[in-house]
Amino acid sequence: MSTVVLITGVSRYLGGRLAALLSADSSVERVIGVDLVPPRQDVGRTEFVRADIRNPIIAKVIASAKVDTVVHMSVIATPFGAGGRAAMKEINVIGTMQLLTACQKAPSLEKLVVRSTTAVYGSSSRDPALFTEGMEPRSVFRSGYGKDSTEVEGYVRGLGRRRPDVDVTLLRFANFIGPRIDTPLTRYFSLSVVPRVLGFDPRIQFIHEDDGVEVLRRSVMENRRGTFNVAGSGVLLVSQAIRRAGRPAVQVPSPAVAVVGSLFRRAGLVDFSPEQMDFLQFGRGVDTTRLREDFGFAPAYTTLQAFDDFVAGRGLTRYIDPERVSDVEQRVLAGLERRRTAHA
Numbered sequence: 001m002s003t004v005v006l007i008t009g010v011s012r013y014l015g016g017r018l019a020a021l022l023s024a025d026s027s028v029e030r031v032i033g034v035d036l037v038p039p040r041q042d043v044g045r046t047e048f049v050r051a052d053i054r055n056p057i058i059a060k061v062i063a064s065a066k067v068d069t070v071v072h073m074s075v076i077a078t079p080f081g082a083g084g085r086a087a088m089k090e091i092n093v094i095g096t097m098q099l100l101t102a103c104q105k106a107p108s109l110e111k112l113v114v115r116s117t118t119a120v121y122g123s124s125s126r127d128p129a130l131f132t133e134g135m136e137p138r139s140v141f142r143s144g145y146g147k148d149s150t151e152v153e154g155y156v157r158g159l160g161r162r163r164p165d166v167d168v169t170l171l172r173f174a175n176f177i178g179p180r181i182d183t184p185l186t187r188y189f190s191l192s193v194v195p196r197v198l199g200f201d202p203r204i205q206f207i208h209e210d211d212g213v214e215v216l217r218r219s220v221m222e223n224r225r226g227t228f229n230v231a232g233s234g235v236l237l238v239s240q241a242i243r244r245a246g247r248p249a250v251q252v253p254s255p256a257v258a259v260v261g262s263l264f265r266r267a268g269l270v271d272f273s274p275e276q277m278d279f280l281q282f283g284r285g286v287d288t289t290r291l292r293e294d295f296g297f298a299p300a301y302t303t304l305q306a307f308d309d310f311v312a313g314r315g316l317t318r319y320i321d322p323e324r325v326s327d328v329e330q331r332v333l334a335g336l337e338r339r340r341t342a343h344a
Helices: 013-023 057-065 085-105 145-162 184-188 209-221 238-244 254-266 274-282 289-295 303-314 322-343
Strands: 004-008 030-035 047-050 069-072 111-117 167-173 175-177 194-197 206-208 226-230 249-252
Touching: 004 013, 004 057, 013 030, 013 209, 030 057, 057 085, 069 085, 069 209, 085 145, 111 145, 111 209, 145 167, 167 209, 175 184, 175 209, 175 303, 194 238, 194 254, 194 274, 206 209, 206 303, 209 226, 209 289, 226 289, 238 303, 249 254, 254 274
Parallel strands: 004 030, 004 069, 030 047, 069 111, 111 167, 167 226, 175 206, 194 249
Antiparallel strands: none
16 A cells, blocks of 8 residues: 655646645645646645656655655656757656665655557558567667656666566556547547548557546556556547547658658647657557456446547547538448449
């Protein structure tokens, strides 16, 4: 049972929600939230400590409070939000190294929970239908969030080998979505006109923000050692998601994708990294058997339900009725099939 919990990245949406949940639990003695700026949302009785995890001072915080559980939520997904790619890598990788060094030296530490991502599997045309936790990416990372997260996971596994007495839980989350969370994908599907890669219609998965926070809470309050893919069941095609959001789409040829992504970043509409553009071209699917059977959790929301809750919660105006578009598509396809059969 965790009694003194330290959460990094507490000023971000998910970190703040987890802090509020844990601080409302009477069995948790203290919740300490660490970040560079104070949280704007209500985090209950969480004690905020202004600190940079890249600074060795984090070791003093862990030692003085006799922290028994650390939840690492400070890995940043977008360069723009970090102040550039170099700053992003320093926060993600150097910050994690400093935090884990402090964890290794802390005799009070019993549990480490790390928020990772399914981006560690990459996105390419050679990917399997579903990635299991033991699989490696089929493409080589040159930079970006996936590369940083892969390095972070390597350091976490190293700590697990050096401190076998510490329960390490590594959570590889699919893309978060919901009525309140703000991510590059929620902004993407909220655009007035949504660009798609011409000739591609990838499968995507989501985890609802409520389910994601509950997995984090259970990882803190229960013993769930291991690595787990975390996603809602089922998949959506990008075209289906755009229709369900009621957005018109424009198809962009592959050579122009990078240019379009750069224009969106400069306009401040969506912070698209090159690997996110790959994701919107090739997609990604993960197997969640271990989450259900070993972790013991089945998300309340499927991928489809999570996306629909996002659409309803944001009050997106449906410019186009998705059911009508689907009906027209089916009629067109049926007509083409009849013509093909008659011609044959």
